[in-house]
Amino acid sequence: MIGTVFRSEDVAAEDRFDHWRELVGRTHAPSDMSSEYAADFWAEQRLLPLGPVTVWPGSFRPMRFRRSARMVRQSDPEFYHVSLVLAGGLGVDQAGRADTHGPQDLYVIDTSQPYDIRPPADQERCVVTGVGVEFPKVLVPVSPDRVGDLLARRLSAQEGVGALLSGFLTGVVRQADSLQPSDAPRLGNVVLDLLLAWFAQELGTESALPPENRHRTLTAHVRAFIRRNLHDPDLTPPVIAAAHHISVSYLHRVFQEQTHGETVAAWIRGQRLEGARRDLADPALRSTPVHVIATRWGLRRPAEFSRAFRSAYGVPPTEYRLRAAASPAPQDIVTESAGGRVVRVPSGK
Incomplete structure (x- = not known):
């Protein structure tokens, strides 16, 4: 098993919210946390350190996270945080932008700027379930000013690289109990590749990605396309190449490069x-x-x-x-x- 698990029922009822708040404060950028359900709090969270990224799937009763300018000045890990919402909803305010996020939405926050994350008014009683990913800002090959265009925005996890990222994250969560620590670096590199490709797609900066990242992302796209179309007996390399707007020779070269010589x-x-x-x-x-x-x-x-x-x-x-x-x-x-x-x-x- 990779990582550690927190379950609120393992803690005395009167201590649950304080214990949860302390745990989150140790593992994420410091923020002020409050909840109308502090006296009867419920939460489950797993912390998965995967090489260059940290993945933390969790479910919790509605609560609010506020990170002030003073907190930023006192402590800034200089991370980006990407969240995939699976159930419930969250309102996110950052960088002068406010949006509401529901199931199959993604959003980005920057620990170097104040933010306010809270339950929407119409979902104040809904349990929130999602998967968060944190990673150093320095790993993104575009300036924070460009990334600022994404902060707090409602972004889709149902198409393009966002769908690949969502599928991989939920797959890792499902298999977490059977994964071994030795799997962590490889899985973390895949998550990071998908994150960088997703940022590049949303910002229109694909050319800024190193060729290796682009190749790994293309291979992930190709594999997902193949899995969706395995029933088609006419699924061939030319069909796959045409669907991805690349030549057959380029498809073969990139695929074999990423699969240690295995052909399409x-x-x-x-x-x-x-x-x-x-x-x-x-x-x-x-x-x-x-x-x-x-x-x-x-x-x-x-x-x-x-x-x-x-x-x-x-x-x-x-x-x-x-x-x-x-x-x-x-x-x-x-x-x-x-x-x-x-x-x-x-x-x-």
């Missing part, structure tokens, strides 16, 4: 086979013919599917399904495919 076609095939593998092990799909499952994942030729599945997982698809069905609580066993990849196959009884 090989990655598509691997994702399709993994999707079919999951469906074959799903008891709810036990009556669905194998060839129908394969076709759903864009694998139209039964003989080719069977050969590729056996190469990847060491057994034919029908046998894989039988093994999965034979064990009520399948334990994975490790086997090695003909291609040399270590994979997991459900064991029999």
Whole structure:
């Protein structure tokens, strides 16, 4: 498991809000925190240190965060804070701008300027759930004056790089219990790449990003596009390149650079086979013919599917399904495919 977890119910009721306020004060830029629910406070938060960034998913009863000019003068970590709102709402005031943020909105605040974050008047009783990310301002390759155009604004997490960032953050949160400390630096670098690409997209400064960041972000876009279209048997490198307005040769070069030599076609095939593998092990799909499952994942030729599945997982698809069905609580066993990849196959009884 990565990071630490705070749950208010682990603290005596009369001490919960003060304990929460102390915890937040130690981990974030100092601010004045207040709540109408201080006497009956509830909150859950996880703190995930991921290399260059800190991610903190949390839920809490409505409260207000106010950071004054005096607090800025006394202590400034010089961070940007990006928040993804998942439930409830928040009103944010900073840099002379005020906006209200609801589910699937993103917003940015700068610890070097005063701010006021509070529950909107129509949501004063709603629990707020979201994911915050903090990282040093120096890591953003554009001036704070330019970033100032984003502060407190309501920004979408449902399109473009914002959607990639939102999806990755929520995925990290879902998997936090199974992640190991050794995963943290790599995950943090991915989060930072997506943050920088998102800033660049919102500010129109993509050219300011180093080529490595641009390549990693393009690869993330390509992978997301492929996952959305795996069912299409005509999904090919030329189709993918055209959708991203790049040449096929550039697509191949960047993709292999970011995947240690794996080709686009090989990655598509691997994702399709993994999707079919999951469906074959799903008891709810036990009556669905194998060839129908394969076709759903864009694998139209039964003989080719069977050969590729056996190469990847060491057994034919029908046998894989039988093994999965034979064990009520399948334990994975490790086997090695003909291609040399270590994979997991459900064991029999």
